[in-house]
Amino acid sequence: MTKKEKAKFIMEELDKVYPTTPVPLDHKDEFTLLIAVLLSAQCTDVRVNLITPHLFAKADNPYDMIKLSIEEIREIIKPCGLSPQKSKAIFNLSHILIDKHDGIVPDNYEDLEFLPGVGHKTASVVMSQAFGYPAFPVDTHIHRLLYRWGITNGKNVTQTEKDAKAIFPEEKWNKLHLQIIFYGRSHSPARSPKLSVDYITEAIGRKSVLKDYKP
Structure with missing residues (x-):
């Protein structure tokens, strides 16, 4: 899969699982x-x-x-x-x-x-x-998953943010960064990956193998 194909697949899958993205931190202003x-x-x-x-x-x-x-x-x-x-x-x-x-x-x-x-x-x-400005905050979940999904080289969070903004549409950033965080917590936690199912990583891996396979 190319990066664009991966990005499209990731957005489609996350929209299915997390159609809405409430802000995780309680606040009033x-x-x-x-x-x-x-x-x-x-x-x-x-x-x-x-x-x-x-x-x-x-x-x-x-x-x-x-x-x-x-x-x-x-x-x-x-x-x-x-x-x-x-x-x-x-x-x-x-x-x-x-x-x-x-x-x-x-x-x-x-x-x-x-x-x-x-x-x-x-x-x-x-x-x-707070202000609805297009942004892509990168936490540990996003940094880890975008490296695992082949969107970035994982060098540092600055590079990960740059790569994410380059491949994902700007109008998707605010929702998508929350979707990835939610997915990381539920399906791909750093401390107990064996207790979860990171099906997006598995699917990307299978699709990449199938595309590159030449009988």
Whole structure:
């Protein structure tokens, strides 16, 4: 199969399994999404969704967030891991949002990535899921699967994002990146692949063998 054939097959199969793609992280606006995505680094979405209601009950906007101390934020988010760094980032980015953006989460990569604790992946998620801007955030599931499916060489997440954007239609990016994440969690987890059935990888492998077979 060529890359274009693989891409078409992947999109068709994922549309069958995941016709709708709800945002995995619970939030009510751009700020709460930004905080939830920041907390999700090296933490599951399930755990983040258990923790954020406690945090947002005290502060669901930057003005209330800076009324909390870094230590108070840290105590609440401790189960998410990396709490010392994340609590400082949340406190400091809230100050920046107030000082530079009137308390509003910016809708561009430059200003988002300037915020403490916000890298390109986090900014891409916010741009995609909060503002509907075409983006293709690459997490570990997407990085692993697109390499396994022969869409990218797996060199690094930057290359994977570049290759994904080159092969998949832009209008599909926002939905597709979520579909791949859902598929990876259900059918191709990194830690227990033997307990799941990655049928897309198997199908791509069979189709590639059949196409290249010359009796």
